[in-house]
Amino acid sequence: MxxxxxxxxxxxxxxxxxxxxxxxxxxxxxxxxxxxxxxxxxxxxxxxxxxxxxxxxxxxxxxxxxxxxxxxxxxxxxxxxxxxxxxxxxxxxxxxxxxxxxxxxxxxxxxxxxxxxxxxxxxxxxxxxxxxxxxxxxxxxxxxxxxxxxxxxxxxxxxxxxxxxxxxxxxxxxxxxxxLDACAADLDADGVVGASDLGILLGGWGPSSVIGAPGDLDCDADVDAADLATLLGLWGGC
Ligand SMILES: [Ca+2]
Ligand SMILES: [Ca+2]
Ligand SMILES: [Ca+2]
Ligand SMILES: [Ca+2]
Structure with a gap:
């Protein structure tokens, strides 16, 4: 004790x-x-x-x-x-x-x-x-x-x-x-948000048992319309 x-x-x-x-x-x-x-x-x-x-x-x-x-x-x-x-x-x-x-x-x-x-x-x-x-x-x-x-x-x-x-x-x-890097939407880390990142996000679409999996930009255990909107809002950027 x-x-x-x-x-x-x-x-x-x-x-x-x-x-x-x-x-x-x-x-x-x-x-x-x-x-x-x-x-x-x-x-x-x-x-x-x-x-x-x-x-x-x-x-x-x-x-x-x-x-x-x-x-x-x-x-x-x-x-x-x-x-x-x-x-x-x-x-x-x-x-x-x-x-x-x-x-x-x-x-x-x-x-x-x-x-x-x-x-x-x-x-x-x-x-x-x-x-x-x-x-x-x-x-x-x-x-x-x-x-x-x-x-x-x-x-x-x-x-x-x-x-x-x-x-x-x-x-x-x-x-x-x-x-973490402010540009979470640059999923392939090539310095720009584009079609390749969109593909990764769509590939992870749906609920997840991992919080913050690739594409879950808002860290709420899914990849959904909110994450997609964030990515599209940063299109061409980072
Ligand atoms: Ca221990
Ligand atoms: Ca205990
Ligand atoms: Ca990218
Ligand atoms: Ca999410």
Whole structure:
């Protein structure tokens, strides 16, 4: 138990390191799987750290990728779990853990996730604004999302019903964040939006179990008329 508590304390603060490769800014952040922004009940889990978007070089309107790294241990189940969810916020305020909605600045973005009741007390935990990074329905573990207007911070959480007992024995649990090329419609990366890109988009038409698959320009898990309109609006450009 003491070892576990020491470990939780040592990873309670997110460790941020940044590197730049191929014109793309990538940041890797260590995460504490015991920390959450969700409501808890008789669960002394620490609050999730608010990641400052400006410090990561991220602005509203950016198209970013979020990629979960490693696995976490849910307490009894071993270091094998990969669920990760997040919510954007207009500030870093996280209310006490007994509040039904702890993120007063929450701003909806991404593909929504519905979280289940707490282990103790079965209190409702779901908030409408949070979104999937890695989840049973989207197990790819890498998504893109458009940063919503007004967002200044990002909170993350694993998906669980009892958080305080979560650990990461090999300390590989984390999140990779990258700001993607503004010209997402240039699907073949030849520097211009044209017929070849249109062909790729049409080839991926329909719903997808991957968020941000080629042609899913608005990162909502499908290639549809909205994505087509975005591509046509950039025709000949980039
Ligand atoms: Ca791990
Ligand atoms: Ca747990
Ligand atoms: Ca192109
Ligand atoms: Ca789409």
């Amino acid at each position: 003491q070892t576990q508590l020491r470990h939780i304390a040592s990873v309670a603060l997110a460790c941020v390191s940044a590197s730049v490769a191929a014109g793309e800014s990538t940041t890797i952040i260590s995460l504490n799987p015991a920390a959450t922004y969700l409501r808890t009940s008789n669960d002394p889990a620490p609050g999730a750290v608010a990641l400052n978007l400006a410090a990561l070089g991220i602005s509203a309107g950016d198209r970013i990728s979020l990629h979960r790294l490693g696995e976490w241990d849910n307490g009894p189940g071993g270091d094998t779990f990969t669920t990760l969810i997040a919510v954007f916020s207009a500030g870093d305020v996280l209310l006490p853990n007994d509040q039904p909605h702890r993120v007063p600045g929450a701003i909806a973005a991404g593909v929504p996730v519905i979280t289940g009741p707490s282990y103790f007390g079965a209190v409702a935990t779901d908030i409408p604004e949070d979104f999937v990074i890695a989840w049973s329905t989207y197990p790819n573990g890498e998504v893109c999302v458009i940063v919503p207007k007004g967002a200044t911070h990002l909170f993350t959480s694993v998906g669980d019903s009892l958080f305080y007992d979560n650990v990461d024995p090999d300390r590989d649990w984390g999140l990779e964040i990258a700001v």
